[in-house]
Amino acid sequence: MPGGDISDLDKNRALVDWLRYQLRQAENRVRELEVQEEQERRRKERARAEQAWKIQPKRSGETAMLHRGGCTLFKNxxxxxxxxxxxxxxxEPDIEACKICAPETGLVDG
Structure with missing residues (x-):
């Protein structure tokens, strides 16, 4: 290396190191964006559920039950x-409202 020049090999090693760094940065950003996208999808799903209702089918000895979409007592x-x-x-006489999520609130008035 006369005069302090950097060899082609050293330049290319430095370039490989830089590209690996850039790849790690890009992969980290992709992971962050995937997490944000999943959180947004879940937020939209929850918002949609809150604007809807669901019916818990009748089980033996119980009546069918109406729930708000976001009620966690019944997995829809x-x-x-x-x-x-x-x-x-x-x-319907054979469907009652959930006493916890009160699906009739705002339904009958709205």
Whole structure:
């Protein structure tokens, strides 16, 4: 290395180190964005659930129950129903409203 010049090998090693650093930075950013995207998806899902209702099917010895979409007492696997369907369900004699989430609040008044 006459005159303090850096060899091609050293330059390329430095370039490889820099590119690895850049790749780590980009991978970290992708992970951050994936987490943000998942959080946003969950937030939208919760917001959608809060604007909907769900019906817990009748079990032996129990009546069917109407819940707010976000009620955690019943894990919804059947899908949500809209306001009109919830009003119809609430009028059914064999479906009662959940005493915890009170799905009729705002439903009958709104």
């Amino acid at each position: 696997e059947l899908g949500f129903i809209n306001r009109e369907e919830a009003l119809i369900a609430l009028a």
